[in-house]
Amino acid sequence: MVLWIAGAGGVGREALDVALAAGVEVAGFLDDRQAGSTVRGLPVRTPAELPPGAGYLVGIADPAARARLAGLLDAAGGHPVTLAHPRAIIAPETELAPGCLVMGGAHVSSSVRLGPHSQVHYNATVGHDTRLGARVTVYPGANVSGAVRLEDDSTVGSGAVVLQGRTVGRAAFVGAAATVTRDVPPGTTVVGTPARPLPRRAPAP
Incomplete structure (x- = not known):
């Protein structure tokens, strides 16, 4: 190939x-x-x-x-084409759709499903029974726990943590080092620990 x-x-x-x-x-x-x-x-x-x-x-x-x-x-x-580094761990019963990229040091656990064109960057972890939609990005060192749903076009920033069973909505963005303790609505950017929506700036006068 x-x-x-x-x-x-x-x-x-x-x-x-x-x-x-x-x-x-x-x-x-x-x-x-x-x-x-x-x-x-x-x-x-x-x-x-x-x-x-x-x-x-x-x-x-x-x-x-x-x-x-x-x-x-x-x-x-x-x-x-799906591409996985030989030093990535991809557990049994895990499905990688076409176009996925899994980098070195990543650990994708049991019974996970990665949607088309999703990316799991180096040293990131994805827990059991998690579902990634299309074009999801999990940045370096992020920790996505078990039974999480990352919907289409969502992003988990470097070093962020998404706790068990949470949902990150479509096109939402979890900032670097944030800790997601509750569901993130679609299109929302969350930051901090625990993660909260990023305040919107008031329009200039």
């Missing part, structure tokens, strides 16, 4: 690290902003230049950008 990585930024290069560790050949990067250049010795092309039928992985942290690129590459005839 030869893989193309969409996104030549930080997460894209980390995805390349995972591919190299897993023995997966990477043909190059797909990135409009850096097209025509070389990154880590690999060519960078535009997403429109993905060869028909090629495998791809979106190495971008932003869920909206991930959704846009995945749709574009699917329409071009590509197919999403």
Whole structure:
């Protein structure tokens, strides 16, 4: 299998690290902003230049950008590939949908389901029976407990903790080092311990 990585930024290069560790050949990067250049010795092309039928992985942290690129590459005839570092722990009865990225040191426990194009970054943990929707991001060192629901496009920041049985709503964002002790409504950013919604700034006079 030869893989193309969409996104030549930080997460894209980390995805390349995972591919190299897993023995997966990477043909190059797909990135409009850096097209025509070389990154880590690999060519960078535009997403429109993905060869028909090629495998791809979106190495971008932003869920909206991930959704846009995945749709574009699917329409071009590509197919999403799941990539897991050999030093990640993925327990039995756990399902990884197409396009997932699991980095080194991550621990994904028993009977977990990761939705399409979700990411579990290095040294993060995901507890038993947890469900990740599409394009969910669990940042480095985060601890997601058992039976948690992370809905589509939600993000758990670096070092954050989501306690047992909680739900983080669609497109919600859990700030770095926050501790989620109650459900997070869709579209909400929460910070602190215990996590509370980030106050909205008053409009300028």
